[in-house]
Amino acid sequence: MDEAVEKEFMINSLAERIQHQVIQLPEPLMLEVLDFIGYLGHRHGLWTDFGEEGLVDAQEDALR
Numbered sequence: 449m450d451e452a453v454e455k456e457f458m459i460n461s462l463a464e465r466i467q468h469q470v471i472q473l474p475e476p477l478m479l480e481v482l483d484f485i486g487y488l489g490h491r492h493g494l495w496t497d498f499g500e501e502g503l504v505d506a507q508e509d510a511l512r
Contacts (some may be wrong), residue, residue, distance in 0.1 A: 471482050489495040 470478055473481065486495065
């Protein structure tokens, strides 16, 4: 298998595994996962438009 094709397959497979787990969560926890992904992207310099307000809101909803 071509290295690029193999990498794409692994990425799709991982994304599907993540999706399978996330769709089983209640919506407030889904939002927390989404915000955590944004946090990780921001922390590693992948995104620069991450806002802390969304993270706090999702965490508050999840903890209720």
